[in-house]
Amino acid sequence: MVALRTRWNELIPGSAPLADELVARYVERTRRAYRDQYLDTVLTALDQLIQLSTDPTSVRLAAWFHRAVHQPGGGPAEDAESSARLAEQTLPAYGVDPIRIAEVARLVRLTGELATPPTDAYAPPRRDANGDVLLDAVNGVLAIAPARYAAHASEVRRDAGDRTAAISRRYDEVQQLLDGHLYRTQLARQRMGSMARANLEAELAGLDSELPAPWRGxxxxxxxxxxxxxxxxxxxxxxxxxxxxxxxxxxxxxxxxxxxxxxxxxxxxxxxxxxxxxxxxxxxxxxxxxxxxxxxxxxxxxxxxxxxxxxxxxxxxxxxxxxxxxxxxxxxxxxxxxxxxxxxxxxxxxxxxxxxxxxxxxxxxxxxxxxxxxxxxxxxxxxxxxxNERSEGPRKPAGAAPHSVLDGGVTWVSRALANAGAEEAVGTKYGIAVPRNSGVVEMLDAATGELRWRYSRSDSDEKPEIVATGNGEYVLAEFADVGYLLLDANTGKRKAAWPGSTRDHSIQQADPLLTGERLARGSDKLHGVDADGSTRWTFEPGRCTDIGAVATSDTVVTFLGHSCGREPDEIAGLDLESGKKLWSKAPTDMYRRPTVVGGVVVVAEPGGDSDVPVALVGIEPRTGETKWRWPVPAGWSCRTLLKPAGRYLVVVDCPGSEATQTVVTAIDAVTGQTTWQTTGPVNPRTRVAVTTDGRVVSLSGSSSRGCWANVIDRTGYRRVRLPTGISCGRDPVAIGNLVLTSGTAGVVALH
Structure with a gap:
């Protein structure tokens, strides 16, 4: 204490009482840290740097005052502010010039931010010689002997209050000091920098061993x-x-x-x-x-x-x-x-x-x-x-599809589709989609046969399989090694690519969309799918079960065939949006050939080993109830083809065993009553196309003898000779009421 008192050395004439008061503050018993040894260290460091200052007296006074007020647990900023106010209050009584008092208070307040170095310690934006010297002297405590520094650091932490909080706060302070420049002046860096950094790193290592660190690192x-x-x-x-x-x-x-x-x-x-x-x-x-x-x-x-x-x-x-x-x-x-x-x-x-x-x-x-x-x-x-995709078009707005009256003329020939057939043509809201062998889907204008757009893929050279969905708004195309792609039927742009997991799914029904997934051991799954390929629901009936399904606008009717165990086959109804099971029943024999006509599901009731059913049954899809039963005449012996035509079910069969004639019957899907029936001298095994208004069209003849169109409808039977260039051996296709066939020049629309 006496040695510390001698350092005052009459900074201010007649100020011995002030020196005694300051020394008493640094040695009071309430302090744990920042005692007389601390002040002696600061003053010793200041003696080495004081020649760099412009006002040595102000710097020395600031060093004496900078920790004159200290509250245990308080931070440097609070201590500096209180100490600066003490200097402003006491120094006027000793005749100190107000300018010097202001400088002393300013310097004392600087010590509240010791851990914040200047932007560039080697070339600070504003020179403050007095501040740099004082701050370096205060940080001189960092460069004392390691044992003394460890004792000082321990006192600082103990003085801060709660042990865990003090260690954590001190860790951050030391880390911040190490991340910056410890000293402002070159002289301080040379004399104290190495020792200070070694002391801080040793302290940080000790804090690290004491500090709980569940997340650090x-x-x-x-x-x-x-x-x-x-x-x-x-x-x-x-x-x-x-x-x-x-x-x-x-x-x-x-x-x-x-x-x-x-x-x-x-x-x-x-x-x-x-x-x-x-x-x-x-x-x-x-x-x-x-x-x-x-x-x-x-x-x-x-x-x-x-x-x-x-x-x-x-x-x-x-x-x-x-x-x-x-x-x-x-x-x-x-x-x-x-x-x-x-x-x-x-x-x-x-x-x-x-x-x-x-x-x-x-x-x-x-x-x-x-x-x-x-x-x-x-x-x-x-x-x-x-x-790998290219989309060309649309080249013109879509036209309305004409009505084929089948008078022997041709409405249009699509020469853009040379060597293409009509067998796989699909009708959409914006035209007729046709797949090609080179990984191409082309859309024809239904009114003119001109090409509206073409979608092609470089990574596929096989013919894609296509269906229309979304009420004719989209074309769903399955490309080999690519999967299902959804194309806009109006523009030909790809709207979505189905997830890769759906690549092995099969299309059970195109509109509304149902897909089937065949798993090992016959445990099939049925999926309700949105147009973009996302699955709304999945129906899993269990092991050893084959699934067939058709859907109306709001209901899915599934046909479940159990191949193991004693569980009987069954029919079940599901809600189209949610997949929730609505009803189920076990028929005496599993129905075949389900067809949706006018909102009714029509099935064929099998008749033993024969392909000819005993009867056709209309099922109400929401309840599973039988609406009507139409007995199939006993003499019919062909395949009993079922085709929807608006609200009517068109049934094509042969009335006798010789199979030289075709009988066509139109059944009202709502009542199950026969609306009309016509027989014509046409081979019943010939492929037919059924228009929306119920006309059944087939082709006969040969290229050498001429090609004929056979038409059976409610008015009777008629036969029309077609122009040359039409391939009689290829199947006709009905797109609404427009009949397409294939010719040497491409797809042909019959007038």
């Missing part, structure tokens, strides 16, 4: 896990790429070694990047940098080798998979490099294992797996789909 663990598992994921994507083509169709055998080599490199990188992420050495950073360089080089090479697409050549799935693998390897290398750089600062202060690090190692593999399933796979498929 999770970032480092997450980066290490990302480096490891992203490399593993890159290997998985590379292996998948090895089994996929680089371009389609493959003109010559493609080499499979590049993706295999990439898989091996990625797999080898996984443990190396793990070690690099946990190392602060230059070698670890070099390994991580090498992985980044390999990934970037591979990406440039892969991008340069991507095949140029045209109508005959497309991009294979290997392209996006290889690029995805290289991006994952790039992510792994970058994560390892960042982790290694961070570890140079944080390694000595990280706990070996805690909850945060364990959760990071558990979470990262799950995130990467989800990344592969939910991001990489959809993006790869989307890239292939969009890169």
């Amino acid at each position: 999770w970032q480092q663990a997450a980066l290490a896990a990302t480096a490891t598992f992203a490399a593993v994921a890159a290997s998985v994507a590379s292996i998948a790429a090895a089994g996929a083509p680089w371009q389609v169709p493959t003109v010559e055998p493609e080499s499979g070694w590049p993706p295999v080599a990439l898989a091996v490199i990625s797999l080898v990188c996984a443990p190396l990047l793990f070690r690099s992420a946990r190392s602060a050495s230059q070698r670890g950073r070099l390994i991580a940098g090498a992985a980044v360089a390999i990934a970037v080089t591979g990406l440039l090479v892969a991008w340069a080798q991507v095949p140029a697409t045209n109508p005959a050549v497309g991009i294979g799935l290997r392209v996006p998979l290889v690029i995805s693998a290289l991006l994952l390897l790039l992510l792994a290398g970058t994560a390892a490099l960042v982790a290694s750089l961070l570890r140079t600062k944080t390694a000595r202060f990280l706990p070996s294992r805690n909850l945060g690090q364990q959760l990071a190692w558990l979470a990262v593999p799950g995130v990467i797996a989800l990344l592969l399933l939910l991001v990489v796979q959809p993006l790869a498929r989307g890239y292939v789909l969009s890169s």
Whole structure:
């Protein structure tokens, strides 16, 4: 205390009482920290730096006052403010100039922000020589002998109150000091910088052992896990790429070694990047940098080798998979490099294992797996789909379909579809869709036969299977090796691609959409599907069950055949929107050939081994009740073809065993009564087309003797000679009341 008193050295003439008061404040018993030893250390450091100041007296007075007021548990800012006010109150009594008093108070208040270094300690934006000297002197306590510093740091923490909170707050303060410049002046950095940093690092290491750290270090663990598992994921994507083509169709055998080599490199990188992420050495950073360089080089090479697409050549799935693998390897290398750089600062202060690090190692593999399933796979498929498709049109607005009166004339011939047949034509709201052998769907104007739009795929050279759905708004096309694609019937643009899981589903009914899924052991599933391929509901009747189904506007009627056990076959009704079971019943024999006509489900009641049913039965779909039963005449012996025509069910059969005539019957679907019946001298085994107004049309003859159209309707039978160029051996198709057939020049619409 006496030695401290001698340091005052009459800073202000006649100020001995002030010196005694200040010394008494620093040695009072309520203090645990910032006592006389602390002040002596600050004044000693100040003696080494005072020559750098412009007002030594003000700086020395500020050093004496800066902790003159200290409340246990209080922060530096509160102490500095109270001490500055004390200087402003006491110094005027000793004749100190007001300008000096203001400077002393300013300097004291600066000590409340010791942990905040200037923007650039070597070239601060505003020079403050007095402030820099004082702050460096106050921070001189950081550079005392390690034992004394440890005692001082312990007193500071003990003085702060709650132990856990004090340790946590002190940890943040020390970390902030270490992250910045400890001293403002070059002289202080030279004389005290090394010792101060060593003391702070030792204190931080001690705090780290005392501080509960359930989460600290999770970032480092997450980066290490990302480096490891992203490399593993890159290997998985590379292996998948090895089994996929680089371009389609493959003109010559493609080499499979590049993706295999990439898989091996990625797999080898996984443990190396793990070690690099946990190392602060230059070698670890070099390994991580090498992985980044390999990934970037591979990406440039892969991008340069991507095949140029045209109508005959497309991009294979290997392209996006290889690029995805290289991006994952790039992510792994970058994560390892960042982790290694961070570890140079944080390694000595990280706990070996805690909850945060364990959760990071558990979470990262799950995130990467989800990344592969939910991001990489959809993006790869989307890239292939969009890169290989072309949509041309629409070329003109859609026209209305004409009515074929079948007088022997031709309404139009679609020469745009040379060598195409009408057998697979599908009617839509905006025209007639026709699939082609080269992976093409074309839409014809129903009024003129001109091409409205064409959708083609470079990655498919087989004829797609198409159906109309959404009340004729869409064309659903199934392309080989691609799956189901939904096309806008008006524009030809792809509206959606069904999920890959639906690729093996079969279309049970197109409008409304029902799909079937056949599983092992005959355990079928039935799905109610939206136009974009999303499943609204799934009906699973159980093992050893085959499912057939038809749907009306609000109800699905399913026919369940059980192939094992003693459970009888049954019919069940489901709600179309929810899939909820409405009713079920077990008929005496399973019905066949379900057909929806006028909102009624019509089925054939089998008659033993014969294909000819005993009767036709109309079922109310919402309740399962039988509305009517129409007995099939005993003499009928052919296939009993059932076709809907508006509100009527058109039944085509032969009235005798010789099969030289065809009998056509129109049954009212609401009442089950016969509306009309006509017999014509037509081979009943000939393929027929049934128009919406109930006309049954077939073709006969030959190219050499001429082709004839046979028409059976409620007015009777008539035979019409058709122009040359029509292929009699190919089946006619009815699109509403328009009859199409095939000719040497393409699809033909009969007048």
